[in-house]
Amino acid sequence: EIVLTQTPLSSPVTLGQAASISCRSSQSLVYSDGKTYLSWLQQRPGQPPRLLIYEISNRLSGVPDRFSGSGAGTEFTLTISRVEAEDVGVYYCMQATQFPRTFGPGTKVEIK
Amino acid sequence: ELVESGGRSVQPGGSLRLSCVASGFTFASHNLNWVRQAPGKGLEWISYISTTSYTIHYSESVKGRFTISRDNAKNSLYLQMSSLRAEDTAVYFCARDRPSFTTFGVVLDLWGQGTLVAVSS
Numbered sequence: 001e002i003v004l005t006q007t008p009l010s011s012p013v014t015l016g017q018a019a020s021i022s023c024r025s026s027q028s029l030v031y032s033d034g035k036t037y038l039s040w041l042q043q044r045p046g047q048p049p050r051l052l053i054y055e056i057s058n059r060l061s062g063v064p065d066r067f068s069g070s071g072a073g074t075e076f077t078l079t080i081s082r083v084e085a086e087d088v089g090v091y092y093c094m095q096a097t098q099f100p101r102t103f104g105p106g107t108k109v110e111i112k
Numbered sequence: 113e114l115v116e117s118g119g120r121s122v123q124p125g126g127s128l129r130l131s132c133v134a135s136g137f138t139f140a141s142h143n144l145n146w147v148r149q150a151p152g153k154g155l156e157w158i159s160y161i162s163t164t165s166y167t168i169h170y171s172e173s174v175k176g177r178f179t180i181s182r183d184n185a186k187n188s189l190y191l192q193m194s195s196l197r198a199e200d201t202a203v204y205f206c207a208r209d210r211p212s213f214t215t216f217g218v219v220l221d222l223w224g225q226g227t228l229v230a231v232s233s
């Protein structure tokens with residue numbers, strides 16, 4: 001099973017400032033088709049999760065462009081360029097390269 | 113839209129069947145998943161089923177106890193749960209994968225609101 005580790009687990013940020021979350025995988029997430037199935041999801045309080053980014057850096061339609069993803073192989077980053085109040089919640093990385101699909105432990109983003 | 117139902121309180125060792133009904137898209141074209149979240153905890157993927165039900169996967173935590181199935185004619189996904197344990201207490205979400213030109217498509221691109229299963233004596 002692929003284990004995903006996220007840092008930090010908690011991220012107090014000032015409105016308008018940037019926030020970055022790292023996700024490290026226990027093995028390469030590159031699939032045999034050459035794609036890397038690493039996604040980022042947001043879960044606001046009391047809400048179901050919502051997909052933000054798939055295949056490392058592709059934003060889902062409707063996701064603000066202040067969210068961006070980067071990385072390769074086993075190291076990935078989600079960056080929120082200018083945090084807004086509506087960004088408060090827990091962010092999860094998730095891999096679908098190998099079954100079982102696994103999630104990181106989550107990073108709680110809150111406003112200072 | 114995805115709407116789950118069937119969650120309730122059940123005793124340890126009991127059984128339960130969850131349903132997820134889809135609307136607004138071509139259900140039969142999408143691979144589907146069940147993901148759960150224990151109270152105050154993170155997300156745990158538990159099962160996957162392909163469009164034709166040919167390919168099915170489970171997490172080790174539910175393998176042999178839970179069965180995923182689908183009825184494309186009814187736009188419905190199911191999770192038959194048996195031998196339930198206290199640690200199965202969670203909100204259960206159904207989530208779809210959106211087909212694309214890649215092998216797995218856009219994974220978990222749409223989620224339901226979830227249904228709560230509470231296992232307790």
